[in-house]
Amino acid sequence: MSVYTSVTPEQLDAFFGAYDLGQVVDYAGIPDGIANSHYAVATTQGDYVLTLFEAQNGEELTPVIGLMQRLGTRNPLYPNPQADKQNRLLLNLNGKPTLVCKRLAGRSIVSPTLDQCRQIGTQLARLHLDTRDCTFPIASHHDVLSIKALFEQVENQLSAGDRELILSELQFQSEHEQQALPGGVIHGDLFRDNALFADGQISGILDFYSACSDHWLRDIAVCANDWCRDYGIFNTQKLTALLSGYETLRPLSAIEHQHCNRMLRAASLRFWLSRLVHHYSNRPAALSQPKDPFVFKDLLVQHRHAAHA
Ligand SMILES: Nc1ncnc2c1ncn2[C@@H]1O[C@H](COP(=O)(O)OP(=O)(O)OP(=O)(O)O)[C@@H](O)[C@H]1O
Ligand SMILES: N[C@@H](CCO)C(=O)O
Incomplete structure (x- = not known):
């Protein structure tokens, strides 16, 4: 969502010429986020978002775009990928796979x-139920093995105290991973910046590029760690609101309730490490908003204390 790849007005005009979406009248880079380059594009027919994928190739993106299309054609809350005149969804711009969505x-x-936490909980459950019958070929990138792989990339940059904390948490997570938790497709990144609200009501769920197959509880934990946090402090009232919204559509099982704190810990550790990996990767961007890794270290410490309270 930062802008890594520049696009000139001429390139954009030529690119949109492949579609039946009108002529470009205005465009601007979107600075939020860290993974891909995005432009807001206004044409004579409407408003679109252009995404240039910085790391994933067409083959990797195919299942995600298929998922978006399935969701986007059924529910106006999801971005609907637009096909060009030859019925292609993914084109190429500046050497990057590129997608246009409404x-x-x-x-x-x-x-x-609290009400917005409840709404996001309900939408997350809806997403899980709407994709129940999908088989999704992308494996989890939040499980213990994936978290260990992130740790290995930054291990040498960490203080002794942080290394000890992470190793202790990895040990705990390895001992308590529970394959019996229910699951299917997860969004994997339902942070506040991936949801839109208009007049207090949820109006959009964005960014399916981290979707994978995993436990649904993982998705709840990833979402709750971002939505239920005020000034760095985890807000259990907001968690209760989010879960109550979720459970209006899919009540959690006893085993999911038992693993809730562990999942919150796993998600904290995962995003602490993924933000550190991004921080040390030094990717240059024309527009970028760096994200603080240590927010998630603090959250991990809070969830560990809550487990022993
Ligand atoms: N269909 C859309 N409608 C409205 N705004 C959008 C749409 N798609 C993207 N955006 C805007 O662009 C931003 C970036 O989009 P998105 O979250 O999909 O990108 P990303 O680079 O994969 O992000 P991340 O770094 O969180 O993984 C969003 O926060 C939102 O402001
Ligand atoms: N939402 C993630 C970035 C994209 O995975 C974060 O805030 O670290």
């Missing part, structure tokens, strides 16, 4: 209310 209304929120 631009959804609304804005992301910084401080969600």
